[in-house]
Amino acid sequence: MINLVRTATGILLLLAMTAVVFAQSGRRSSKPPPPPVVSAPVETARPAVEQTNTSKVKLLIGRQHSKKHQASEDVIYSNLIQHLNQFADVSVTEIGDLKTDQAVKRAQQELETYVVVVQFEIDVYQNGKLVFNSQNLEISSNVYAPKIGDRKFKEKTYYQPMGRMGSRTTTPAGVPVKMTPEAAGISVAEQIRNGVLLVMREQSPTLKLP
Numbered sequence: 001m002i003n004l005v006r007t008a009t010g011i012l013l014l015l016a017m018t019a020v021v022f023a024q025s026g027r028r029s030s031k032p033p034p035p036p037v038v039s040a041p042v043e044t045a046r047p048a049v050e051q052t053n054t055s056k057v058k059l060l061i062g063r064q065h066s067k068k069h070q071a072s073e074d075v076i077y078s079n080l081i082q083h084l085n086q087f088a089d090v091s092v093t094e095i096g097d098l099k100t101d102q103a104v105k106r107a108q109q110e111l112e113t114y115v116v117v118v119q120f121e122i123d124v125y126q127n128g129k130l131v132f133n134s135q136n137l138e139i140s141s142n143v144y145a146p147k148i149g150d151r152k153f154k155e156k157t158y159y160q161p162m163g164r165m166g167s168r169t170t171t172p173a174g175v176p177v178k179m180t181p182e183a184a185g186i187s188v189a190e191q192i193r194n195g196v197l198l199v200m201r202e203q204s205p206t207l208k209l210p
Contacts, residue, residue, distance in 0.1 A: 057090045057196050058113040060106065062098025066120040072137065072181045073120045076159060079185025080118065080192075090193055100142070104151075107144035114152075114196050115144040118188065123158060135161045139184065141192050145199070152199045155191040159184040 061084075063077055084092045095106070098117050107115040123136035137159040145152050160179050 055200070057087075057193060057200070059084070059090065059092050059116050059192070059196065060095050060110070060113055061092060061116045061118065061192075062095045062103065064097065064099065064117060064119040066122050066137070068122060070120075070122075070135065070137070072135070072159065072161060072184075075181035076120075076137070076139065076185045076188065077118060079182045080189040081185075083186045083189035084193065087193060103142070103144050104149040107146055108149040110146035112146050114146060114199075116192055117142040117144075137184075139188055141188055141195070143192065143195055143199070153195045155188075155195055157184055157187045157191065 061081065063073075065073055081092060081094060084090050093113075098106075098115075100117060103115045103117045117140075119140040119142060121138045121140070122134055123138045124131055124134045126134070126136070139157040139159060141153075141155045141157075143152050143154075144150065159181065161181070
């Protein structure tokens, strides 16, 4: 009897274990969720930056003094050079005293540099009358083109110093027109730069200029 009970108990345990194993084998393990897809950042297209090759105004500058070589001539010339050097788009090289024929020959030797002659002359006439010991100056800016040596333009500035002996008049009342040598130098410098830029634009309309 005892053996029968043991046999029955063992069968029940075996069946129970079989049921557990079957239940476990019937389960399906859930797969882990796939990792999120990370897309690479897309760079926003940047507008193309235009490459501009701005041409620089290159100048060789010489001068011709008047016969009297007044002290004001040196002040005017010094200030004109100083003012031109303040422009970032202008390159200036001084070449001392320069006559017209020398300027033409030098310009013909240059590939892209303009030759400038600043010429000083005593302005001895005022209101149609001859003025003795005049301090007035007529300042001519003569610009010669590279390669060919042709004079491209000539501009004039009238320097009229302060005082009775040097001032021109523009009205019947005789009101003097006053100008310092520093102001005259600035005026000449701007005439030269603007004149050369105009010539360069006329010769090369597509050239990038300041």
